Amino acid sequence: MSDNKNLSAVEGIKQKSKGLRGTIQESLRNEITGSISEDDQSLIKFHGMYQQDDRDRRDERAAKKLDRLYSFMIRLRLPGGFLTPEQWVALHHIAGDYSTGVIKITTRQTVQLHGLIKSKIKPTIQAFNSAQLDSIATCGDVNRNVACASHPKQSPVHEQVFAYADKISTLLKPKTRAYYEIWLDEEKISERSEEDPLYQDRYLPRKFKIGIAIPPNNDSDVFTNDLGLIAIIEDGVLQGFNIAIGGGLGTTHGNQDTYPRLGTVIGFTDTEEKVLKMVYEVLTVQRDYGNRSDRKLSRLKYTVDKYGADWFRAEVEKRTGFKLEAPKPYTFTQREDYYGWEENHEGLWYYTLFVENGRVLDTDDLPMKQALLDIAQTGKANFRFTSNQNLILSDIKKKDKKKIQEILDRAGLIRHTETASRIRKNAMACVALNTCPLALAEGQRYLPDLISRIEPILEKHGLSDEQIITRMTGCPNGCARPYAAEIGFIGTAYGRYNLYLGGDRYGERLNKLYKESLDEPAILGELDTLFGEFKHGRHAGEPFGDFAVRKNWI
Amino acid sequence: MLATVKQNAFQELVSGASHEELVWMNGFLAGVLSVGGSLQSAAGSVALATDPAPVKLTIVYGTETGNAKGLATRLAAVAKQQGVRVKLAGLDQYRTADLVKESYFVVVVSTQGDGDLPVTAVKFYEYLKQQQPGFSHLQFAVLALGDSSYPLFCKAGEDIDSLLEEKGARRFFRIQKCDTDYENDATTWFREALSSLTQTSDRAALVASSPAQTVVQKTGRKIYQGTVLSSVNLNDQGSAKETYHIEISAEGVVYEPGDALGVVPENPQHLVLEVLSLSGADPEKRISYKGAESTLLHLLKTKLNLVYLPERVVRKYAEVVQQDIPETRIGLVDLLKIYPVKDAAQFERIVEILEPVAPRLYSISSALSANEDEVHITVAKDRFEVNGETGYGLCSGFLSSLSESSAFSFYIHPNRQFRLPAPEQDVIMIGPGTGIAPFRSFLAERDAQMASGRNWLFFGDQHFVTDFLYQTELQNWFETGVLTRINTAFSRDQEEKVYVQHKMLAQAAELYSWLETGAYLYVCGAKEPMSIDVENTLLRIVSEQGGKTEDQAAEYIEWLKQSSRYLKDVY
Helix, strand or coil, rough: CCCCCCCHHHHHHHHCCCCCCCHHHHHHHHHCCCCCCHHHHHHHHHHHHEEEEEEEHHHHHCCCCCCCEEEEEEEEECCCECCCCHHHHHHHHHHHHHHHCCEEEECCCCCCEEEEEEHHHHHHHHHHHHHCCCCCCCCCCCCCCCCCCCCCCHHHHHHHHHHHHHHHHHHHHCCCHHHHHHCCCCCCCCCCCCCCCCCCCCCCCCCCCCEEEEECCCCHHEEEECCEEEEEEEEEEEEEEEEEEEEEECCCCCCCCCECCCCCEEEEECCCCHHHHHHHHHHHHHHCCCCCCCHHCCCCCHHHHHHHHHHHHHHHHHHHHCCCCCCCCCCCCCCCCCCCCEEECCCCCCEECHHHEEEEEECCCEEEHHHHHHHHCCCCCCCCCCCEEEEEEECCHHHHHHHHHHHHHHHHHHHHHHHHHHHHHCCEEEEEEECCCCCCCCCCCCCHHHHHHHHHHHHHHCCCCCCCEEECCCCHHHHHHHHHCCCEEEEECCCCEEEEEEECCCCCCCEEEEEEEHHHHHHHHHHHHHCCCCCCCCCCCCHHHHHHHHHHCC | CCHEEEEEEEEHHHCCCCHHHHHHHHHHHHHHCCCCCCCCHHHHCCHHHHHCCCCEEEEECCCCCCCHHHHHHHHHHHHHCCCEEEEEEEEECHHHHHHHCCCCEEEEECCCCCEEECHHHHHHHHHHCCCCCCCCCCCCEEEECCCCCCCCCCHHHHHHHHHHHHHHHHHHHCEEEECCCCHHHHHHHHHHHHHHHCCCHHHHHHHHHHHHHHHHHCCCCEEEEEEEEEHHHHHHHCCCCEEEEEEEECCCCCCCCCCCCEEEECCHHHHHHHHHEEEEEEECCCEEECCCCEHHHHHHHCCCCCCCCCCHHHHHHHHHHCCCCCCEEEEEHHHHHHHCCHHHHHHHHHHHHHCCCCEEEECCCCCCCCCEEEEEEECCEEEEEEEEEHHHHHHHHHHCCCCCEEEEEEEEECCCCCCCCCCCCCCCCCCCCCHHHHHHHHHHHHHHHHHCCCCCEEEEECCCCHCCCCCHHHHHHHHHCCCEEEEEECCCCCCCCCCCHHHHHHHHHHHHHHHCCCCEEEHHHEEHHHHHHHHHHHHHHHHHHHHCCCCHHHHHHHHHHHCCCCCEECC
């Protein structure tokens, strides 16, 4: 089985954790620091939180003899990214009461809150619980939030496919009661007694992501997941899913053994029972064969490449007791959100709102958070999140559409969505500075400004209407999926980015490194030249990413 | 004329003496000559022996910082040497019922702040005030300690002196008011008082037994020149508070953990200029104030209290400008605006009636064992709203505005009642807000001493994130084991207010066991409501954990106080 000779430190922490309980309660009781113990920092991820600190404030606080400004990010488990209006109202108030107030829509269709200080964690989780929301297993070495094609208008079977997200999430949820005991005061806290046949006491070697796509739109970026399910629909009937394994984007600067990888389709299966069984056993194979000594090499993609996709499929088939069928044909021709109003097959209406980098907040110009609260309080719209960090006001009856439209209009959100440039609406960045401990450079705080400087260049070349997917991360871990973009920026140091080109428009081909460590003038200079060549040298309709490959820029 | 030895001694005596001391010596020698005697008879045993009836004397003291207690103790020793039967007691422990049995009664009492009694004397004073006159059997004398840089110099002593008289007691010797260098004046006065009550003929003999020592013992206040090394606001962005940690370099500075730094704040420049322009006076004009001459500008900037003049000063101001002015606290600028002076000459008369700026005391938050030649203080910038405008406390405003390398004068104010115990003893420290200051000093000292005793700190403030004063230092002390336990209470981080006393209660069993094994308990910070709440909580803990009745718990606390194991520095 896997090379477990020199287990990484985290493996020991997991095994000793008494079902993810660790010493979290003791850490919470420590009155002199806003942080929790190092081991507990690993464990609290399994409860949906990361400990962070405001890196901008470190020096000043040190001079004030104050400890780092520690806080926690909490991420909800929202399979397929869905909230009722009542839940949105609750989220709105929880964000205001306990966190920075900003509701951040993530690249995996969920929301997270930042800036919770230690003493606010429990009240936050308890308030979420009252709204039937939890943060179980949204971080850590487990199956994370399950992403799914977001827009119900995509297909009449959307609801059927969407239900899989929830079923998979429930199937793969850790069995430990630790979350309930620690955060919801459900007593016990003792030797773990619950058996967890899937995760045992070691969980997975690393995080595990599952995404579901409904062709022809690959908005969920299905191939970037450890496990991707591609819905196969014939004559309006869901036949089953193609299964893709081994996607994953994170790399490490300077580590040649790490690389981004897109998922490999290994076959097709049909019934719900079989699909769930297949999914489950992909996890058990990764659990048993994944690398547990080097966390940089422990994602499923390395296991697949180490043993081969054929071997992997055979191992999974052995465990499920049935074989996968040959993959069914499918075609992706889109990877985008349907901004604005759309109607589904049942006559329900949907408004996709552009939320730059997923940050829902009120500014003087744009009272987005207030408007969304107003909409939620009407009770007339559900809230869905997209993998591109946007928000879909959903399932609105025709008679209620006007009311929603009015609120959106009054807050300037219609204009905001309509007038944002194409490149901006197809851009995405991770959180990065100032809270992400991994960040080497800015992400969401900088990309909007950079886009503002790229827009006139596109304008100059008459490319403003061109759909070009741009993504930026502050480090090579890939949270905003920059390796699956046509233009990828990956931070190497403060103010410097590696520029990646040549990804395709639909998320089926990775980009490659074009130039290293560019500062802003260099980035703008390069893009000016590249856009100029593209404008004059492209074939009709040829996407920017394909042109880059054809011109051998990379 | 004198033998060399005597001459040397005489010259040493004279050359080291202050003007007042020379005057005293002059009078003393004159006295000796006038009774036609010599000092020889007094050299050995005391002339009291000539008085057959031993005198019974009670010395009581009201003390805040321990100075009055120390002095009273030394005076009692002097009296004993002279064959007087002396009883010594603190006013807080004195049984008031005994007053009817006293014959000679000496009160040594200090004055706090704006003419207030020390806390330990309040109970006695209030008791006496309730009594009917009828203490004619009681013969008293009051020794008042004070600080002449405060406006109401020795007011507490004066109050007790006049109250005793009011109640029919007879003053057997005049009141003596002593400044901060009190030792000499006090000893002289006491010897004179003793001699008067023993009616010995050889008055000189009584006071002459050790004049040289009293001169040597002179404890003049040493003024240090400090330079600000650094000043940082310990509170983070978003805090309602500003608390400055100021590190001051002062070569040769001497103090002990528990002591305070005294500083006379300067008036802000804008205020001085406004007063000058309203007065029309020449800033460079040299003016005499309380026997010292300086320019008006200097006087206004460094000596005189210009903000919130007390009513007594307002009254005098009204007399000078001959107008009706309501007697209420008001700033000089406002007075000058509403009731202007006629001319610069009249303003000079106003200057005469102004009171000096009182020095402010700040608990020292450093220890010499950790930072030689340095004093650190922890200053809460006192901010208040007056008529919609933000004002700052004069001294905290002054100190917090000092930038790096600016210089200012200060002195050390010893606090003998707030000292660390022996290194092996356990220490419990309760110091919310700036009450943390002396405990930072304590911890630095205990760290340097490698003290084996355990240390337990209770700290509290408004918000954990912004107001945890000295957080990283306390973390280090906790990690290295200097701090055995630390509990914090941040009142506004949750709906219910949580204060240090709540944390004490949560740790009741452990806290009581520390007390039972001899721990010393210190409280520093706001007198009200904090120190009251803390004491009530202590009573509850002792009662609940020790299975005691309310009275027994109160006795327990009293016993802690009397054994100097429950010490407070509250303000």
